[in-house]
Amino acid sequence: MGKYTDLQVIIKGRRTVKPSLMNGAIIEESIIDGLLELAHWAPTHGRTEPWRFIVYTGEALTTFAREHADLYREHTDPEKFTPAKYQGIIDNATHCSHVILVYMKRQEPARIPLVEEIAATAAAVQNILLGAEALDLSVLWSTGGMTFHPAFKAYLGLGEEDQVMGLLYVGRSSEPKPVAKRNSEWFDKVVKKY
Ligand SMILES: Cc1cc2nc3c(=O)[nH]c(=O)nc-3n(C[C@H](O)[C@H](O)[C@H](O)COP(=O)(O)O)c2cc1C
Secondary structure, three states: OOOOHHHHHHHHHHEOOOHHHHHOOOHHHHHHHHHHHHHHHOOOOHOOOEEEEEEEHHHHHHHHHHHHHHHHHOOOOOOOOOHHHHHHHHHHHHHHHHHEEEOOOOOOOOOOOOOHHHHHHHHHHHHHHHHHHHHHEEEEOOOOOOOHHHHHHHHHHOOOOOOOEEEEEOOEOOOOOOOOOOOOOHHHOOOOOO
Protein backbone atom coordinates (compact mmCIF):
# COMPACT_ATOMS: atom_id res chain seq x y z
CA MET A 1 0.00 0.00 0.00
CA GLY A 2 1.11 3.52 -0.64
CA LYS A 3 1.70 5.93 2.21
CA TYR A 4 -1.54 7.78 1.55
CA THR A 5 -3.60 4.60 1.47
CA ASP A 6 -1.98 3.40 4.70
CA LEU A 7 -2.80 6.69 6.34
CA GLN A 8 -6.38 6.63 5.10
CA VAL A 9 -6.88 3.19 6.62
CA ILE A 10 -5.46 4.36 9.95
CA ILE A 11 -7.40 7.62 10.07
CA LYS A 12 -10.72 6.12 9.03
CA GLY A 13 -10.20 2.96 11.06
CA ARG A 14 -9.48 4.76 14.33
CA ARG A 15 -12.38 4.39 16.77
CA THR A 16 -12.96 5.50 20.29
CA VAL A 17 -12.98 2.46 22.54
CA LYS A 18 -14.39 2.79 26.05
CA PRO A 19 -12.34 1.31 28.90
CA SER A 20 -15.17 -1.12 29.67
CA LEU A 21 -14.27 -2.81 26.36
CA MET A 22 -10.58 -3.06 27.28
CA ASN A 23 -9.21 -6.29 28.66
CA GLY A 24 -6.75 -5.06 31.30
CA ALA A 25 -3.65 -6.18 29.36
CA ILE A 26 -0.59 -4.08 30.16
CA ILE A 27 1.18 -2.36 27.29
CA GLU A 28 4.96 -2.28 27.16
CA GLU A 29 6.50 1.00 28.30
CA SER A 30 8.47 1.33 25.04
CA ILE A 31 5.19 1.35 23.09
CA ILE A 32 3.74 4.11 25.27
CA ASP A 33 6.98 6.07 24.85
CA GLY A 34 6.70 5.63 21.08
CA LEU A 35 3.22 7.19 21.13
CA LEU A 36 4.46 10.08 23.26
CA GLU A 37 7.28 10.61 20.80
CA LEU A 38 4.73 10.80 17.96
CA ALA A 39 2.88 13.45 19.96
CA HIS A 40 6.08 15.48 20.04
CA TRP A 41 5.96 15.84 16.25
CA ALA A 42 2.71 17.78 16.19
CA PRO A 43 2.77 21.18 14.52
CA THR A 44 3.58 24.01 16.94
CA HIS A 45 3.41 27.70 16.16
CA GLY A 46 6.56 29.43 17.37
CA ARG A 47 7.83 26.01 18.45
CA THR A 48 6.31 26.48 21.88
CA GLU A 49 5.62 22.70 22.04
CA PRO A 50 2.83 23.25 24.60
CA TRP A 51 1.76 19.59 25.00
CA ARG A 52 2.45 17.96 28.36
CA PHE A 53 1.68 14.44 29.54
CA ILE A 54 1.42 12.74 32.89
CA VAL A 55 1.51 8.98 32.44
CA TYR A 56 -0.13 6.76 35.03
CA THR A 57 0.03 2.99 35.23
CA GLY A 58 0.14 0.29 37.89
CA GLU A 59 -0.27 1.47 41.48
CA ALA A 60 0.07 5.10 40.49
CA LEU A 61 -2.93 4.69 38.19
CA THR A 62 -5.00 3.08 40.93
CA THR A 63 -4.14 5.93 43.28
CA PHE A 64 -4.81 8.56 40.64
CA ALA A 65 -8.22 7.08 39.80
CA ARG A 66 -9.20 7.02 43.48
CA GLU A 67 -8.01 10.60 44.02
CA HIS A 68 -9.80 11.72 40.87
CA ALA A 69 -13.02 10.12 42.11
CA ASP A 70 -12.53 11.66 45.57
CA LEU A 71 -12.11 15.09 43.98
CA TYR A 72 -15.37 14.54 42.14
CA ARG A 73 -17.12 13.74 45.43
CA GLU A 74 -15.56 16.67 47.30
CA HIS A 75 -16.43 19.20 44.63
CA THR A 76 -19.92 18.07 43.63
CA ASP A 77 -23.14 19.23 45.25
CA PRO A 78 -24.56 16.28 47.18
CA GLU A 79 -27.79 16.51 45.13
CA LYS A 80 -25.82 16.13 41.89
CA PHE A 81 -23.31 13.53 43.10
CA THR A 82 -23.91 10.03 41.77
CA PRO A 83 -22.19 6.94 43.22
CA ALA A 84 -22.25 5.43 39.71
CA LYS A 85 -20.09 8.23 38.32
CA TYR A 86 -17.75 7.99 41.32
CA GLN A 87 -17.34 4.26 40.76
CA GLY A 88 -17.07 4.74 36.99
CA ILE A 89 -14.00 6.94 37.40
CA ILE A 90 -12.36 4.21 39.47
CA ASP A 91 -13.49 1.33 37.26
CA ASN A 92 -12.29 2.90 34.02
CA ALA A 93 -8.74 2.71 35.29
CA THR A 94 -9.00 -0.98 36.09
CA HIS A 95 -9.72 -1.98 32.48
CA CYS A 96 -6.99 0.01 30.76
CA SER A 97 -3.21 -0.24 30.81
CA HIS A 98 -2.19 3.40 31.06
CA VAL A 99 -3.87 6.76 31.48
CA ILE A 100 -2.14 9.62 29.75
CA LEU A 101 -3.30 12.92 31.19
CA VAL A 102 -2.85 15.64 28.58
CA TYR A 103 -2.54 19.32 29.31
CA MET A 104 -1.51 22.44 27.49
CA LYS A 105 1.33 24.32 29.18
CA ARG A 106 0.85 28.02 28.59
CA GLN A 107 4.01 29.81 27.53
CA GLU A 108 5.32 32.47 29.93
CA PRO A 109 5.19 35.20 28.86
CA ALA A 110 2.51 34.14 26.38
CA ARG A 111 3.24 35.15 22.80
CA ILE A 112 1.07 32.72 20.86
CA PRO A 113 -2.75 33.00 20.99
CA LEU A 114 -4.32 30.55 23.40
CA VAL A 115 -6.39 28.88 20.70
CA GLU A 116 -3.23 27.95 18.81
CA GLU A 117 -1.66 26.33 21.85
CA ILE A 118 -4.81 24.30 22.45
CA ALA A 119 -4.89 23.39 18.75
CA ALA A 120 -1.26 22.23 18.85
CA THR A 121 -1.94 20.09 21.91
CA ALA A 122 -5.02 18.58 20.26
CA ALA A 123 -2.90 17.77 17.21
CA ALA A 124 -0.43 16.03 19.54
CA VAL A 125 -3.32 13.98 20.94
CA GLN A 126 -4.41 13.00 17.44
CA ASN A 127 -0.86 11.78 16.73
CA ILE A 128 -1.20 9.50 19.74
CA LEU A 129 -4.62 8.27 18.64
CA LEU A 130 -3.42 7.47 15.13
CA GLY A 131 -0.24 5.82 16.38
CA ALA A 132 -2.35 3.70 18.71
CA GLU A 133 -4.65 2.71 15.86
CA ALA A 134 -1.66 1.65 13.76
CA LEU A 135 -0.57 -0.57 16.67
CA ASP A 136 -4.07 -2.02 17.23
CA LEU A 137 -4.31 -0.37 20.63
CA SER A 138 -7.54 1.05 22.02
CA VAL A 139 -7.94 4.57 23.32
CA LEU A 140 -10.66 6.72 24.82
CA TRP A 141 -10.03 10.46 24.86
CA SER A 142 -12.15 11.44 27.84
CA THR A 143 -13.07 14.86 29.11
CA GLY A 144 -15.28 13.38 31.78
CA GLY A 145 -14.85 13.43 35.53
CA MET A 146 -13.02 16.50 36.80
CA THR A 147 -11.19 17.33 33.56
CA PHE A 148 -12.27 20.98 33.43
CA HIS A 149 -12.74 21.63 37.13
CA PRO A 150 -10.35 24.16 38.73
CA ALA A 151 -9.80 21.72 41.62
CA PHE A 152 -8.30 19.23 39.16
CA LYS A 153 -5.79 21.79 37.97
CA ALA A 154 -4.88 22.57 41.57
CA TYR A 155 -4.52 18.85 42.34
CA LEU A 156 -2.16 18.51 39.36
CA GLY A 157 -0.24 21.64 40.33
CA LEU A 158 -0.92 23.35 37.00
CA GLY A 159 -0.71 27.07 36.34
CA GLU A 160 -3.75 29.32 36.01
CA GLU A 161 -3.36 29.54 32.23
CA ASP A 162 -2.62 25.87 31.64
CA GLN A 163 -5.45 23.77 30.22
CA VAL A 164 -6.24 20.14 30.93
CA MET A 165 -7.20 18.59 27.58
CA GLY A 166 -8.41 15.25 28.84
CA LEU A 167 -7.44 11.77 29.85
CA LEU A 168 -6.39 9.16 27.33
CA TYR A 169 -7.34 5.69 28.53
CA VAL A 170 -5.03 3.37 26.62
CA GLY A 171 -5.37 -0.38 26.55
CA ARG A 172 -5.99 -3.47 24.52
CA SER A 173 -9.37 -4.81 23.61
CA SER A 174 -10.54 -8.28 22.63
CA GLU A 175 -13.92 -6.94 21.51
CA PRO A 176 -14.89 -5.99 17.95
CA LYS A 177 -14.14 -2.37 17.16
CA PRO A 178 -17.14 -0.05 17.67
CA VAL A 179 -19.05 0.81 14.52
CA ALA A 180 -18.03 4.07 12.84
CA LYS A 181 -20.68 6.79 13.01
CA ARG A 182 -20.87 10.24 11.51
CA ASN A 183 -23.95 12.45 11.52
CA SER A 184 -23.33 13.89 8.10
CA GLU A 185 -21.05 13.69 5.10
CA TRP A 186 -17.67 15.36 4.97
CA PHE A 187 -18.78 17.58 2.09
CA ASP A 188 -21.67 18.97 4.15
CA LYS A 189 -19.08 21.00 6.04
CA VAL A 190 -17.21 22.24 3.02
CA VAL A 191 -17.87 25.33 0.95
CA LYS A 192 -15.95 25.41 -2.28
CA LYS A 193 -15.40 28.63 -4.15
CA TYR A 194 -13.91 28.65 -7.58
C1 LIG B 1 -12.09 16.56 23.04
C2 LIG B 1 -12.82 15.26 23.08
C3 LIG B 1 -13.37 14.82 24.26
C4 LIG B 1 -14.05 13.61 24.34
N1 LIG B 1 -14.56 13.20 25.55
C5 LIG B 1 -15.23 12.05 25.61
C6 LIG B 1 -15.78 11.61 26.85
O1 LIG B 1 -15.64 12.27 27.88
N2 LIG B 1 -16.44 10.45 26.88
C7 LIG B 1 -16.60 9.68 25.74
O2 LIG B 1 -17.22 8.63 25.82
N3 LIG B 1 -16.05 10.05 24.57
C8 LIG B 1 -15.38 11.21 24.47
N4 LIG B 1 -14.82 11.59 23.29
C9 LIG B 1 -14.85 10.66 22.15
C10 LIG B 1 -16.05 10.88 21.28
O3 LIG B 1 -17.19 10.37 21.93
C11 LIG B 1 -15.81 10.17 19.94
O4 LIG B 1 -14.70 10.73 19.31
C12 LIG B 1 -17.02 10.26 19.03
O5 LIG B 1 -18.08 9.50 19.54
C13 LIG B 1 -16.72 9.78 17.62
O6 LIG B 1 -16.28 8.44 17.64
P1 LIG B 1 -14.87 8.00 17.04
O7 LIG B 1 -13.80 8.65 17.88
O8 LIG B 1 -14.86 6.51 17.14
O9 LIG B 1 -14.83 8.48 15.62
C14 LIG B 1 -14.18 12.81 23.18
C15 LIG B 1 -13.64 13.26 21.97
C16 LIG B 1 -12.97 14.46 21.93
C17 LIG B 1 -12.39 14.94 20.62
